[in-house]
């Protein structure tokens with residue numbers, strides 16, 4: 001796999017002593033799930049997601065050039081400070097250091113700076129919504145803003161296409177699903193013979209015309225359990241090594257990509273529901289059949305699923321659910337049915353949420369730069 005195109009030019013940092021960049025990056029919800037990877041951050045199967053809008057991370061990276069007497073690049077551990085919602089976060093540091101070490105080869109200029117990371121989420125941190133996708137996408141986007149600025153000083157043009165591709169490439173090295181949070185409305189990560197341009201190294205925009213039925217598609221997230229996850233995604237992915245059903249699962253996921261790709265173009269909501277719900281249950285079935293085995297769904301997760309099935313049978317409305325690696329339920333539905341389905345959610349489903357908490361989100365358009373707030 002050739003990663004040379006992601007190694008930056010030799011960029012001179014001497015004219016950029018202190019600079020801050022802010023980026024906003026959304027979360028995403030996978031329709032066909034990424035579950036299983038090999039070193040380093042290479043997915044075992046292709047995945048596809050809706051980019052979200054209301055759930056996002058806003059991050060500022062402040063770069064301060066190492067002083068003259070301190071020109072020798074230090075280990076990142078000494079050069080990075082991480083703040084989350086204004087508070088210093090030592091426990092976030094190890095994952096960020098690993099990420100910076102992985103990307104150092106591609107962004108060698110980073111070692112010349114002290115980096116202060118300030119981040120906050122639009123959703124409560126303890127909501128059980130994974131923030132690694134939006135978090136690493138935002139950090140990677142800020143780093144690319146720095147790379148663009150350094151390139152400009154040398155009159156090197158970093159075009160928009162390479163900017164977003166490298167941002168996704170870097171984000172992937174922080175968290176796999178983060179590679180799908182740079183663009184919208186639908187992103188594919190992992191090479192697939194039927195998806196032109198797809199790659200294991202970065203996410204690409206779904207290369208076909210998205211059917212009108214999916215424009216403004218809703219994702220209402222029911223917060224069933226806000227507790228810390230019992231099993232991290234990384235541990236879960238690793239359990240797919242030596243998993244008895246793994247090989248079949250990877251074949252199936254790639255077939256589901258084929259199917260959903262057609263559905264996203266032809267707008268068949270019945271088939272959409274079938275694949276999306278099946279993918280969610282397979283993800284959890286993989287967890288239940290790994291060794292050690294575990295269950296992330298809670299009793300209320302199942303209650304909500306059954307209520308959705310009952311309501312769909314009664315009303316024939318195209319409402320469906322998906323799950324990520326947790327107990328929360330994502331309810332997906334088209335714009336045209338939002339009134340009836342919102343009423344159903346507020347009247348009948350939020351009783352199953354912790355403190356009746358839920359988030360109304362919808363399909364979005366990806367990450368962008370924000371005028372610096374520092």
Ligand code: DP6
Nearest residue numbers: 030033034175176177233234324325
């Ligand atoms: C269940 O991207 O969180 O949400 O690469 O180890 O950071 P790492 O894993 P992560 O895994 C996400 C898994 C998932 C499915 C998906 O988003 O495709």
